[in-house]
Amino acid sequence: MTVQLVPTKAGNTDTALRRNGCLAALSPETLAHLKPYLKRQDVLEGTILWDPEQPSSDVYFPATGVIAIGVPLREGSNVESASVGPEGAAGAFLEAENEQALTRGVVQIGGDFYRISAAHLSGLPNREILALQTFCKDWILLQAQQRAACNAVHTAEQRLARWLLQNLERANGTELRATQELIADALGIRRTTVTLIAQSFQAKGHIQYRRGTISAPDPQRLAKLSCECHAGLSKGHWPSQRLASFSGRGPAHRREA
Amino acid sequence: MKRYFFHLKKGHETIIDPRGETFASKQDAYDHGVAVIQELMRYRELASRSWQLEICDEDRCVQCRLLFASYDPALEKVPPQVRRTVEIVSHSRASLSDTIAALNRSLLEVKATLARANNMPFLATYEGQRVEQ
Ligand SMILES: [Zn+2]
Numbered sequence: 001m002t003v004q005l006v007p008t009k010a011g012n013t014d015t016a017l018r019r020n021g022c023l024a025a026l027s028p029e030t031l032a033h034l035k036p037y038l039k040r041q042d043v044l045e046g047t048i049l050w051d052p053e054q055p056s057s058d059v060y061f062p063a064t065g066v067i068a069i070g071v072p073l074r075e076g077s078n079v080e081s082a083s084v085g086p087e088g089a090a091g092a093f094l095e096a097e098n099e100q101a102l103t104r105g106v107v108q109i110g111g112d113f114y115r116i117s118a119a120h121l122s123g124l125p126n127r128e129i130l131a132l133q134t135f136c137k138d139w140i141l142l143q144a145q146q147r148a149a150c151n152a153v154h155t156a157e158q159r160l161a162r163w164l165l166q167n168l169e170r171a172n173g174t175e176l177r178a179t180q181e182l183i184a185d186a187l188g189i190r191r192t193t194v195t196l197i198a199q200s201f202q203a204k205g206h207i208q209y210r211r212g213t214i215s216a217p218d219p220q221r222l223a224k225l226s227c228e229c230h231a232g233l234s235k236g237h238w239p240s241q242r243l244a245s246f247s248g249r250g251p252a253h254r255r256e257a
Numbered sequence: 258m259k260r261y262f263f264h265l266k267k268g269h270e271t272i273i274d275p276r277g278e279t280f281a282s283k284q285d286a287y288d289h290g291v292a293v294i295q296e297l298m299r300y301r302e303l304a305s306r307s308w309q310l311e312i313c314d315e316d317r318c319v320q321c322r323l324l325f326a327s328y329d330p331a332l333e334k335v336p337p338q339v340r341r342t343v344e345i346v347s348h349s350r351a352s353l354s355d356t357i358a359a360l361n362r363s364l365l366e367v368k369a370t371l372a373r374a375n376n377m378p379f380l381a382t383y384e385g386q387r388v389e390q
Pocket of ligand 1: 150151158162228
């Protein structure tokens with residue numbers, strides 16, 4: 001599939017930009033610098049943003065939706081190693097400079113993203129931008145390490161609960177647009193397996209599944225079914241939260257102000 | 258291509274697969290069923306041994322019932338008669354504790370036999386009951 005990015009006509013108001021947690025955590029001065037280069041675009045599920053054959057020189061900040069990052073192993077295999085939603089950013093800065101790109105970024109949940117060229121992002125000699133890139137890389141690395149351990153010891157049911165929790169949290173705990181095929185693909189298991197587990201979660205009232213939209217009336221119940229990996233990926237590790245603390249714009253710093 | 262449905266039976270609970278998948282042959286559907294069993298039971302082999310996957314065709318006729326215990330990789334290295342015992346015990350939908358109790362009891366029986374053979378004043382008991390052949 002080729003890159004399909006549909007420009008949207010909505011403008012880059014600060015309110016719109018701040019739907020991405022990292023952009024929201026930047027100081028007004030830094031955000032004002034980046035603003036002219038940030039392009040808002042609707043992205044469709046399944047769009048390949050970058051891969052080893054089609055490296056991208058851009059960085060993506062999801063306002064809604066999720067990017068799945070993985071290392072393509074064989075044709076059609078797309079098990080995620082990490083995923084990034086409105087709590088972070090991903091793209092060209094992940095790979096070492098002048099090296100062959102190794103990862104693939106695919107839109108897992110469609111939404112609207114802000115795109116900026118990596119050159120414009122790093123062109124700004126600013127410690128906030130450096131921190132942003134570091135925190136975003138840490139986040140992806142942390143998830144990849146945890147994912148590897150999770151796949152090796154936790155049951156399909158625990159992993160599905162973990163995936164749902166993580167993505168509901170990103171979507172502010174409300175609703176999640178995800179088909180069972182998509183979840184099966186992300187977890188590297190068969191669609192029938194996802195259906196059977198989801199049916200059992202639904203029968204027990206842990207989730208509600210309607211026309212590809214999932215909601216959880218009480219996420220605490222899902223948390224009990226999930227493996228402990230979910231706790232290891234809590235909000236404190238989100239690049240947006242770390243950046244907010246770093247820039248002195250987080251809740252921890254508001255007290256001092 | 259025919260559609261097959263994969264229903265999961267966990268004790269009294271039945272989880273319906275409302276969507277099913279299409280396959281060119283019954284063998285392909287069976288292979289898919291086995292793969293689903295392996296995904297569902299991975300890292301919870303002990304707890305899921307008595308579960309069953311029921312494969313139904315488009316007319317909702319049951320094609321086969323697969324017992325999870327028969328596909329437990331942990332049992333592959335176990336002698337065939339022990340494996341068969343686990344399958345039979347699981348099949349009778351005995352609870353996990355029943356399975357463990359049965360295995361413990363048979364171990365105690367072996368100990369009691371050995372004790373008697375050695376002329377030892379040994380009384381093997383299990384849950385207060387004397388273990389006898
Ligand atoms: Zn896990």
